[in-house]
Amino acid sequence: MRTSNMFVRSLGVFVPDVVSIEQAVRDGRYPAEEVEQFQQIGAAVAGDMPAPEMARRAVLDAYDRWGESSPRNLDLLLYPSVWHQGPNGWQPQHYLQMHLLGGGVPAFEIRSGCVGMISSLQLAASYLQADPDRDTAMVVSADNHGTPLVDRWRMTPGAVIGDAACALVLGKEYGMAELLSVNATTIPEADAVNDGGYPLFPPDATVGRGLSFGDRHEEFRQRLLKERGTGIHLTIQKTMMQQVEQTLEEAGIGLADITRVAFPHGRREDLDGQMSWLGIEIEQTTWDYGRGVGHCGAVDQFIAFEHLVATGGLVPGDHLLMVGFGSGTSVAAAAFRVLATSPVTRPAGTKGHSA
Structure with a gap:
């Protein structure tokens, strides 16, 4: 999809402190013999911080960098996620609406796995292009894998699982980077x-x-x-x-x-x-x-x-x-x-x- 007139206005991130592979080895969570073989250095670990709170901080970071004060005038919010976000029967985008956006911004959770941020850009660009009065969309994702059902150090042999959030503001006319396709x-x-x-x-x-x-x-x-x-x-x-x-x-x-x-x-x-x-x-x-x-x-x-x-x-x-x-x-x-x-x-x- 050629995305004419689509720009990254701002990027915000929340990446928690990294636990090193050496620390994981000392704690008995990562095999010492695999350190040299797989060359992993560490994993960002969010502790007990909920993923939607990580997302909120990434959104605030994006707006702080941009110098804009309020995300309430967004035309769309997409929240792709991979791991469980909170209580059963609950959706994480509502947390951002409650704490940042208000109820006037259309907001949706996207479940397309680890391509969620990229595929959501396609949806967001299409949404903005469909109406000349639409100007700005946000794609934000966050995951905290530190739950009893995941062993971040052993879930995928040869890799480790980290926690992080990122918010991207997409808009028309101008920005720090152009989304070409x-x-x-x-x-x-x-x-x-x-x-x-x-x-x-x-x-x-x-x-x-x-x-x-x-x-x-x-x-x-x-x-x-x-x-x-x-x-x-x-x-x-x-x-x-x-x-x-x-x-x-x-x-x-x-x-x-x-x-x-x-x-x-x-x-x-x-x-x-x-x-x-x-x-x-x-x-x-x-x-x-x-x-x-x-x-x-x-x-x-x-x-x-x-x-x-x-x-x-x-x-x-x-x-x-x-x-x-x-x-x-x-x-x-x-x-x-x-x-x-x-x-x-x-x-x-x-x-x-x-x-």
Whole structure:
């Protein structure tokens, strides 16, 4: 989807303190023999802070950086989430409406896994483009995985799970970065990669069954051995390349124009495969940052975006490509052109209400 006249007004983050791999080893939570093998550094751990409160702080951070005082004039709020957010039967966007937005802003929770932030950009841009009077949308996501059903240090062999929140303000006419194109798709036949062969009912959380992607991936591997393979991993690779190629073509740029590529924060072996598919080097990725905070749900690429801008890893004129994967299996990509290293206020003469 070519997203003409769509700009990142501001980025806000909340990344809690990191617990180092060394500390996790001392506490008996991470195997010492895997430190050198997998090269993870640590995980951001939010303690008992609820995910919606992390999201609130990220929203405030976005507005503080931007110099705007109130998010109440937003035209849309999308809240993609991955892990459980609060009481059963309750939705996290209402927490932001109660504490920040009021009830006049249309607000929706999005459940599309770890591609939630990228796919929500596609929805938000479409919503703004549908009406000339709509000016500003926010996509915000947060997850705290520190619950009894998750072992953040062992849930995915070769990776660790972190907690974080990010809020992105998307608007027309101006901003610190231009959203050039965004695309998301699903590979329904790859759903079995992550379902673990578990029954759909009763849902895992209602019976206290924990989440272990290591167990699920091993179950899928054993299934493939019995079925002599399905070629699904090749399908995932081809789909990723198709999403990247379409996104770059719509953006009017090539892979050679991309300064940095933000992948999910995960296993180095997965990253090596992704880099080989695109023909890029480790220095072009966000590996060094991601292995220090862990895989933080849907916000990985966006907290890395903020980190790159803040530390000089991206400067005006640079291009950022985001690539996302989610259970389902879903694949997404987005391309940005950096215009400034900090949020900018509305230039004189631009249209739309003040957010």
